[in-house]
Amino acid sequence: MQNAIEIHGLLKTYGETHAVAGVDLEVQAGEVFALLGPNGAGKTTTIEILEGYRDRDGGTVSVLGEDPAKAGLSWRNKIGIVLQSNNDAAEITVEEILNFFSDYYVNPRNVDEVINAVGLEEKRKSRGRELSGGQRRRLDVALGILGNPELLFLDEPTTGFDPEARRAFWDLIRGLRADGTTILLTTHYLDEAEALADRVGVINNGRIVEVATPATLGGRDNAKVIVRWSEGGNMKEERTDSPTELLRSLSARLAGEIPELTVSRPTLEDIYISMIEGEA
Amino acid sequence: MSTFKIGASRGNLEIRQFLRQRESVVFTLLFPVLLLLIFGSVFKDTIAPGVTFSQYFVAGMIASGLLNTGFQQLAIMIPLERDDGTLKRLRGTPMPPSSYFIGKILAVLASMVVQIILLLLVGALIFGVHLPTDIGHWITFAWVTLLGITGSTLLGIAFSSVPRSGRGASAMVTPIVLVLQFTSGVFFIFNQLPSWMQNVASIFPLKWLTQGMRSVFLPESFASQEVAKSWEHGRVALMLSIWIVVGLVLALKTFRWERSR
Ligand SMILES: Nc1ncnc2c1ncn2[C@@H]1O[C@H](COP(=O)(O)OP(=O)(O)OP(=O)(O)O)[C@@H](O)[C@H]1O
Ligand SMILES: [Mg+2]
Numbered sequence A: 001m002q003n004a005i006e007i008h009g010l011l012k013t014y015g016e017t018h019a020v021a022g023v024d025l026e027v028q029a030g031e032v033f034a035l036l037g038p039n040g041a042g043k044t045t046t047i048e049i050l051e052g053y054r055d056r057d058g059g060t061v062s063v064l065g066e067d068p069a070k071a072g073l074s075w076r077n078k079i080g081i082v083l084q085s086n087n088d089a090a091e092i093t094v095e096e097i098l099n100f101f102s103d104y105y106v107n108p109r110n111v112d113e114v115i116n117a118v119g120l121e122e123k124r125k126s127r128g129r130e131l132s133g134g135q136r137r138r139l140d141v142a143l144g145i146l147g148n149p150e151l152l153f154l155d156e157p158t159t160g161f162d163p164e165a166r167r168a169f170w171d172l173i174r175g176l177r178a179d180g181t182t183i184l185l186t187t188h189y190l191d192e193a194e195a196l197a198d199r200v201g202v203i204n205n206g207r208i209v210e211v212a213t214p215a216t217l218g219g220r221d222n223a224k225v226i227v228r229w230s231e232g233g234n235m236k237e238e239r240t241d242s243p244t245e246l247l248r249s250l251s252a253r254l255a256g257e258i259p260e261l262t263v264s265r266p267t268l269e270d271i272y273i274s275m276i277e278g279e280a
Numbered sequence B: 001m002s003t004f005k006i007g008a009s010r011g012n013l014e015i016r017q018f019l020r021q022r023e024s025v026v027f028t029l030l031f032p033v034l035l036l037l038i039f040g041s042v043f044k045d046t047i048a049p050g051v052t053f054s055q056y057f058v059a060g061m062i063a064s065g066l067l068n069t070g071f072q073q074l075a076i077m078i079p080l081e082r083d084d085g086t087l088k089r090l091r092g093t094p095m096p097p098s099s100y101f102i103g104k105i106l107a108v109l110a111s112m113v114v115q116i117i118l119l120l121l122v123g124a125l126i127f128g129v130h131l132p133t134d135i136g137h138w139i140t141f142a143w144v145t146l147l148g149i150t151g152s153t154l155l156g157i158a159f160s161s162v163p164r165s166g167r168g169a170s171a172m173v174t175p176i177v178l179v180l181q182f183t184s185g186v187f188f189i190f191n192q193l194p195s196w197m198q199n200v201a202s203i204f205p206l207k208w209l210t211q212g213m214r215s216v217f218l219p220e221s222f223a224s225q226e227v228a229k230s231w232e233h234g235r236v237a238l239m240l241s242i243w244i245v246v247g248l249v250l251a252l253k254t255f256r257w258e259r260s261r
Helices: A043-050 A094-102 A111-117 A133-145 A163-178 A190-196 A217-222 A243-254 A268-279 B003-020 B022-042 B053-083 B086-091 B097-127 B135-159 B166-183 B195-201 B205-217 B220-225 B233-254
Strands: A003-014 A017-028 A032-036 A058-063 A079-082 A151-155 A182-186 A199-204 A207-212 A225-231 A234-240 A262-264 B046-048
Touching (some): A017 A043, A017 A207, A043 A151, A094 A133, A133 A163, A199 A268, B003 B022, B003 B097, B053 B086, B195 B205
Antiparallel strands (some): A003 A017, A199 A207, A225 A262
8 A cells, every 4th residue: 555654763862852852653544543742742843844844954754756845736725634733713704714714625525524523513603712622623624634645643632522522533533544645643532543553653752662553552452361359348450361261260269259340451641641651 | 636726725714713713803804994083083284295194004014914914924823823722723734835825815905905905994984085197196096005015914924933932923923013003103203213214224125115105195295205205106116125025035946844843
C-alpha cells in the first residue's frame, strides 16, 4: 500500500528543547493512525510540521507526495485540519462559517450534512462565542471535514466532548475511514485510540517509542492476565499466563464461588503508562 | 472559485463581522462624526475669506477617515485575528492569500463610503460646508481617495506585523494616528504649525491627504494659504504613490499568519 505520510529523521528544536528529536514514521493511505504521548511529547509539533505550519530543522517529510513546507493550494485542498486549539469566529454563526468556508474548496461536502454529522443542528444559528466548549470543538471538526479531505489531521479532536458526543464522533471517523480517508489523530484517551486506530505510535521526548496495533502494543497480546480475588479478608492478585488453570485451583481451594473475582487483561492504558514510566 | 470571487465572499464575511462588533461600528464610523460635531460647534471662526474652520475640519476628517478605516482598523484587527487563530485556520485551507486581502479591502471600502457620506451630510447640513458642484473637483476627490485608501490599507496590513499581541495593538496604533492627525492639518490649521513640525509631517501621507481633500472642499482662493502657496496636486499624487509602494513591499515582506513565539 502507498504511504500518505512519510517522515524520516524529523528534527525540530526550540532553544534547548528538542521538541522532535529524530522521528521516523509512515502512515499508510486509508488507515487511521493515532499518535499517543504525554504532554509536551512533540505530537502537535510533528503534526504542525506535516500540515505545513512549522518549518523543520532536519529530516525529510512527504505528505500526499509533497513536501508540506513547499506545497501549494491544491495540496491544501486535499487536506483537512483540526488544530489543537482555536478561538476564532466569535461573531459568525455555525452555518455562516461553514457556508463561507465551503467557497474555498473545490469539492466541499454539503453543509447541512456536515452540521448533522457533528451534531450541531440545534446550534446552527449560534455564533462562535455562544457555543459551549464541546460545541466549539465540534465546529472545529466540522470545518476540518468540510473540504472532503483525502487526509485528515485531528489534534486532540474530542477534548471537551461528552461521552455521547465522543461516541458519535467515533462513528463519524469510522464513516470517513470507510470512505477511504486517511486519518492522523492525537488523543489522550486510550479507549479512543483503541476504538479508532488501525495502528498507534507512542511518542515521548520527541522520539517514537513504538509503533504497533492497539492489540499488540508493548507486547500486550502476550502480557500476563491479572486475576484478583479476596481470600481470608485480604485482596490477592496474581499475574499468570494460564488464568483458566489458576481459576480451577482457586475454585477448588475456596470451595465454590471465588469472592470478588476479577480477571483482566492489561488495557491499552496500562500498557501505555508502563511504557512511558519505563522511559522516564 | 476564482481568487476574486473568494475575495468577494471574504468581504461579505468581513463586513458582517464588522457590523456585529458594536465597538468597531462606534469607533470607526461614528467617532469621526462625533469629533466633527464637537469641533464644528466649538470653533466657529472664519479662518480665511469665505472659509470656516468647520469646512477646513471636514476636509481634514475625510482625509483622516481614510487613515482610520484603513490603517487604524486593519493594524488593530489583524493582530487580533492572528491571536485568536482566524489567520491560522485560513492558512490551513486552500483559500488564496490574496483573497483574504481582497476581503479586507472590500470591508475597508464599505466602511469608508459610509463614513464619508456621514461626514459630508453632517458637514453640509449642520455646518454649511459647500460640496463641489463641478466634475473637476470630484475627479480630484476620486483619485485622492483612491490613492489614500490603497496606501492606508497596505500600510495597515504592513503595520499589523509590528504589535506582538492583539491586546497591545490598539495601544500602539491609536497614538500614531492621533499624532498624525495633530501634525498633519486635521485638528490644527497646517500653516499655523511650527515649520519643523510641518517638515516632519510632510514625510507622512496624512499631510498630503488632508491637502488633497482641502483642494476639493475649500475654495480655490484658499490655495494661496497653503504652505507652498498652491494645492501641489503633483506632489500629493507622488507622495501618496510612494507610500503605496512602501506599504505594498512591507505588507508582502512582513505579513505573518501566526503570532511570533
Ligand atoms: N513554539 C514553541 N516555542 C517553544 N517551545 C515549543 C514551541 N512549541 C512547542 N514547544 C515545546 O516543544 C515540546 C513539544 O510540544 P508539543 O506541543 O509538540 O507537545 P504535545 O505532544 O502536542 O503536547 P500536548 O499533549 O500537551 O498537546 C514542548 O516541550 C513544548 O514546550
Ligand atoms: Mg499538542
